[in-house]
Amino acid sequence: MHRSAGRYTGRSDNDAGDGEPPAGRREDPGLARTTLSTLDRIKAQGERFAVLTAYDASFAAMMGPAGISVVLVGDSLGMVVQGRGATTPVTLDEMVYHTHCVARGIGEGAADAPLIMADLPFMTYATPQDAARSAAALMRAGASVVKLEGGAWLADTVCFLAERGIPVCAHLGLTPQTTDMLGGYKVQGKTDESAARIVSEATLLDAAGARLVLLECVPDAVGRAVRETVAAPLIGIGAGPHTDAQVLVLHDMLGLSPGRKARFVKNYLAGRDSAQAAIAAFAEDVRSGAYPAPEHCYG
Numbered sequence: 001m002h003r004s005a006g007r008y009t010g011r012s013d014n015d016a017g018d019g020e021p022p023a024g025r026r027e028d029p030g031l032a033r034t035t036l037s038t039l040d041r042i043k044a045q046g047e048r049f050a051v052l053t054a055y056d057a058s059f060a061a062m063m064g065p066a067g068i069s070v071v072l073v074g075d076s077l078g079m080v081v082q083g084r085g086a087t088t089p090v091t092l093d094e095m096v097y098h099t100h101c102v103a104r105g106i107g108e109g110a111a112d113a114p115l116i117m118a119d120l121p122f123m124t125y126a127t128p129q130d131a132a133r134s135a136a137a138l139m140r141a142g143a144s145v146v147k148l149e150g151g152a153w154l155a156d157t158v159c160f161l162a163e164r165g166i167p168v169c170a171h172l173g174l175t176p177q178t179t180d181m182l183g184g185y186k187v188q189g190k191t192d193e194s195a196a197r198i199v200s201e202a203t204l205l206d207a208a209g210a211r212l213v214l215l216e217c218v219p220d221a222v223g224r225a226v227r228e229t230v231a232a233p234l235i236g237i238g239a240g241p242h243t244d245a246q247v248l249v250l251h252d253m254l255g256l257s258p259g260r261k262a263r264f265v266k267n268y269l270a271g272r273d274s275a276q277a278a279i280a281a282f283a284e285d286v287r288s289g290a291y292p293a294p295e296h297c298y299g
């Protein structure tokens with residue numbers, strides 16, 4: 001693993017996750033609250049973890065028991081909950097509301113509680129100051145990590161947030177908030193030049209202090225190259241089998257999204273009798289490497 005010298009990581013020496021449990025709290029190693037240290041450790045051991053979106057308390061409550069490590073309160077709620085055609089109209093107040101709902105569903109004390117990550121919506125992080133104010137609102141609502149979409153221009157913002165104690169996930173590749181600029185929901189990094197740009201921007205944001213990186217809709221080789229370059233755990237969606245984690249939109253993996261499906265979508269409810277069983281099967285397939293199969297990847 002390469003980390004630039006002097007990089008701000010937010011990690012402390014007693015933060016390795018494998019030390020003594022804090023006084024007053026019993027720790028069952030098989031059933032521990034997920035933190036960023038947990039995810040670092042899973043990656044270091046060459047294992048994988050599953051990430052899934054949730055927007056309400058009922059689904060959020062299923063995630064930990066089903067083996068999901070990170071719950072993403074995604075701005076995809078604009079599409080699957082609000083029925084819009086894009087994520088850009090979603091507001092910070094709406095993200096705060098849904099983050100509160102998810103946090104209540106997971107509960108404060110649950111031993112197997114997943115980490116809560118929430119999307120900063122479109123235009124709420126245009127400057128580092130805006131980002132800090134917006135991220136604080138999501139953290140107060142219960143998020144432990146905030147995700148923002150973009151490349152090199154975000155390096156100062158990632159650093160600004162990390163220095164102030166806000167863990168950041170940098171979302172690269174297909175960035176749905178900028179599809180109007182990209183010309184649609186298209187695979188990114190198909191040329192040597194654009195692939196190299198994604199790898200160098202991921203490296204830059206990793207060095208700026210991003211604690212997670214998320215890569216969407218890129219060829220497998222780009223997923224592998226980013227995985228080999230960044231120190232932070234790498235979450236993929238349509239980014240091939242080489243990432244440390246996989247994420248899907250809940251409604252997609254339950255077969256509840258009408259219309260044409262993206263290549264990476266797999267219906268886990270088909271042949272099963274409950275949402276809980278579908279979510280558990282997805283988590284298991286991610287950990288075993290059975291998902292994604294070649295038919296879910298962009299080659």
Ligand SMILES: Nc1nc(=O)c2c([nH]1)NC[C@@H]1CN(c3ccc(C(=O)N[C@@H](CCC(=O)O)C(=O)O)cc3)CN21
Pocket residue numbers: 075076079080087174176185186187217248249251252257261262263264
């Ligand atoms: N329900 C839902 N699922 C998602 O995964 C999702 C959202 N909503 N909203 C926000 C973004 C948009 N996403 C999308 C949407 C469509 C494709 C898609 O259809 N991609 C084409 C790529 C075609 C190409 O360039 O070759 C595909 O066929 O997979 C990908 C990601 C991912 N996110």
Ligand SMILES: CC(C)C(=O)C(=O)O
Pocket residue numbers: 053072073074075076077119214216237247248249
């Ligand atoms: C598709 C995932 C990564 C996301 O950002 C969302 O659900 O909003």
Ligand SMILES: [Mg+2]
Pocket residue numbers: 074075076087119176
């Ligand atoms: Mg999103």
